Amino acid sequence: MNQPVVHPQGTLGVVELRIPSKAEWVAVARLAVAAVANRLNFSIEDIEDVKLAVAEACTNCIQHAEGSGQIQITCETGPDGLTVRVCDFGGSARPEGIRSRRADEPTVGGLGVFLIRSLMDSVEYDVNPDRGTNLVMTKKVAH
Amino acid sequence: MDIKVDVRESKGDSYVVDLNGEIDVYTSPKVKDAIGELIDKGHYNLVINLEKVRYIDSTGLGVLIGGLKRVREHGGTVNLVCTNPQIKKIFDITGLVKIFGIYDDEDAAMQALV
Numbered sequence: 001m002n003q004p005v006v007h008p009q010g011t012l013g014v015v016e017l018r019i020p021s022k023a024e025w026v027a028v029a030r031l032a033v034a035a036v037a038n039r040l041n042f043s044i045e046d047i048e049d050v051k052l053a054v055a056e057a058c059t060n061c062i063q064h065a066e067g068s069g070q071i072q073i074t075c076e077t078g079p080d081g082l083t084v085r086v087c088d089f090g091g092s093a094r095p096e097g098i099r100s101r102r103a104d105e106p107t108v109g110g111l112g113v114f115l116i117r118s119l120m121d122s123v124e125y126d127v128n129p130d131r132g133t134n135l136v137m138t139k140k141v142a143h
Numbered sequence: 144m145d146i147k148v149d150v151r152e153s154k155g156d157s158y159v160v161d162l163n164g165e166i167d168v169y170t171s172p173k174v175k176d177a178i179g180e181l182i183d184k185g186h187y188n189l190v191i192n193l194e195k196v197r198y199i200d201s202t203g204l205g206v207l208i209g210g211l212k213r214v215r216e217h218g219g220t221v222n223l224v225c226t227n228p229q230i231k232k233i234f235d236i237t238g239l240v241k242i243f244g245i246y247d248d249e250d251a252a253m254q255a256l257v
Contacts, residue, residue: 023168026167026168027167027169045232048229052198052200052233056201059168059201062168111205112201114237115201118236
């Protein structure tokens, strides 16, 4: 797996957003991150990839982290790309909720993480039953 | 953000579900209800028109997969109309192109039902 390309010293700007952990707020998160991605030199297709990955991460928080009231989304923009952290503060994040698989057989659910891993250049998870889930994903700008 | 769902009868016993908007964790229950209602009434050959869908996530894909599973139990099928390259890409990378019939226009999707 590739390492995130944006390091603290190379960070150009940080945008933070906190949304209620409810389905109706996911669109706000994905549109806000798309607006941040639009500030970089991403293609429209790459912006759509980031948008979907962020939405999937937020949806995962809502569906798999019981008891979480908020989701925090942090965007770090750098010369090489965008790193997005999606954290919930749920009391009982369930690791099985972040299992990745393809849709080769017609079953419902479980596609979100597969999509995130397919659309982003690097993805890292820290799942802690006490702290909740912390997902860090990076998309590189094609120079 | 919302999704507009229109259902109309087509040739034979087939139905077309026109979707317009964005399908995500918030709006997908509305799509699920519309498809479920058709299946509950015994309509098992469906064309779901995604031409005016600007965005779909895994919950939207899940609704389509769920609908397909249910109609297949009755010998039916679900064909999709999709021309948006970004949405086609999602079906491609998830492997759903192997499961759904995906067509560029409604006539082709309808002809493939019979």
